[in-house]
Amino acid sequence: MESLKLPATGRTPEVDFDFAQGVLRLSGESYPDDVATFFGPIFAALRAFLAEAGGHPIRFDMELLYFNSSSAKALMNIFQMLETAAGNGRSIAVTWCYEENDDSMQELGEDFAEDLHHVAFTLKQIPADGAP
Amino acid sequence: MDSIMLAQQYAGIKRDLDEKGIIFSFSGYLSEGILYSLGEALREKMTLEETDGPTVRRVFAVFVEQMQNIIRYSAEKMTGAREKPVELSAGMVTIGMEGGKVFIVCGNTVYNADVPRLRDRLEYLKGLDKDAIKTYYREQLRETPEEGARGANIGLIEIARRASEPIEYDFLEMDEGKSFFCLKARI
Numbered sequence: 001m002e003s004l005k006l007p008a009t010g011r012t013p014e015v016d017f018d019f020a021q022g023v024l025r026l027s028g029e030s031y032p033d034d035v036a037t038f039f040g041p042i043f044a045a046l047r048a049f050l051a052e053a054g055g056h057p058i059r060f061d062m063e064l065l066y067f068n069s070s071s072a073k074a075l076m077n078i079f080q081m082l083e084t085a086a087g088n089g090r091s092i093a094v095t096w097c098y099e100e101n102d103d104s105m106q107e108l109g110e111d112f113a114e115d116l117h118h119v120a121f122t123l124k125q126i127p128a129d130g131a132p
Numbered sequence: 133m134d135s136i137m138l139a140q141q142y143a144g145i146k147r148d149l150d151e152k153g154i155i156f157s158f159s160g161y162l163s164e165g166i167l168y169s170l171g172e173a174l175r176e177k178m179t180l181e182e183t184d185g186p187t188v189r190r191v192f193a194v195f196v197e198q199m200q201n202i203i204r205y206s207a208e209k210m211t212g213a214r215e216k217p218v219e220l221s222a223g224m225v226t227i228g229m230e231g232g233k234v235f236i237v238c239g240n241t242v243y244n245a246d247v248p249r250l251r252d253r254l255e256y257l258k259g260l261d262k263d264a265i266k267t268y269y270r271e272q273l274r275e276t277p278e279e280g281a282r283g284a285n286i287g288l289i290e291i292a293r294r295a296s297e298p299i300e301y302d303f304l305e306m307d308e309g310k311s312f313f314c315l316k317a318r319i
Contacts, residue, residue, distance in 0.1 A: 010168060011168060033164035066192065068193070068197065068200065068287075069197060069286040069290040072290075099185070101185060101186050102185065102186055103186060104189060104294065107266070111270050111273060114270060128185055
């Protein structure tokens with residue numbers, strides 16, 4: 001299945017879903033004016049990919065620096081899709097990166113991790129790059 | 133009115149803002165574009181002042197939720213579609229310093245019919261401690277959004293969560309249809 005790549009904008013994260021390799025990545029900031037319009041195609045592509053037969057392990061790197069509450073809901077949706085697929089036997093590893101000292105992002109990662117039982121979830125501290 | 137009066141008048145407004153510790157204030161029609169530009173300016177200013185990163189992010193997070201609440205829920209709106217759809221919502225957002233803490237106040241009109249439900253939600257949130265807010269956030273994150281809702285219904289919880297003190301709110305009835313609603317969060 002074809003990759004999904006979207007460059008970051010001021011208000012939306014970079015999307016780099018390399019489906020052939022099973023390596024997916026979201027990075028940057030997310031506070032779009034219309035969450036449904038931005039995340040709709042991402043959900044659709046991910047759903048189609050997860051429905052594909054084949055046992056490719058999946059690596060999902062979440063490198064978000066900030067997201068608003070509507071985006072949090074969209075991320076929850078993504079995690080639920082991943083959890084269902086992992087429950088069905090797919091090997092899925094999520095790495096949640098947060099900058100050092102960023103308690104908010106660390107806690108938000110913990111919020112999502114709470115009901116992931118089949119997805120292997122890792123919190124990873126990364127150095128702050130000094131950008132706000 | 134001559135120019136001396138004009139300067140006096142606006143110097144008075146400026147002085148009032150300064151005395152209240154207000155460093156940033158916007159009143160009028162807000163849009164997502166204004167949210168983006170003001171947000172960037174706010175972050176740049178705080179970064180130049182060497183505000184620590186986590187504080188900058190907390191202020192920014194509260195700012196975004198407050199602005200989006202106004203854009204989505206203000207009872208005073210203009211909509212149009214010339215080249216692309218436009219939506220402008222009236223309100224105000226004010227950021228200042230008070231007792232060494234950053235505060236953000238948003239204000240906008242709401243329909244009187246919506247006041248009791250909003251008041252109940254805010255009163256409930258105000259009574260929760262840090263851990264309870266976190267638990268409540270996690271519960272709401274798992275709720276399916278209401279059909280047609282544009283937001284996630286967790287914006288207010290996000291504001292309360294990022295604030296370092298209980299949120300403050302107030303309503304002022306303007307007429308039989310609308311009230312002015314204010315929400316203040318200290319970071």
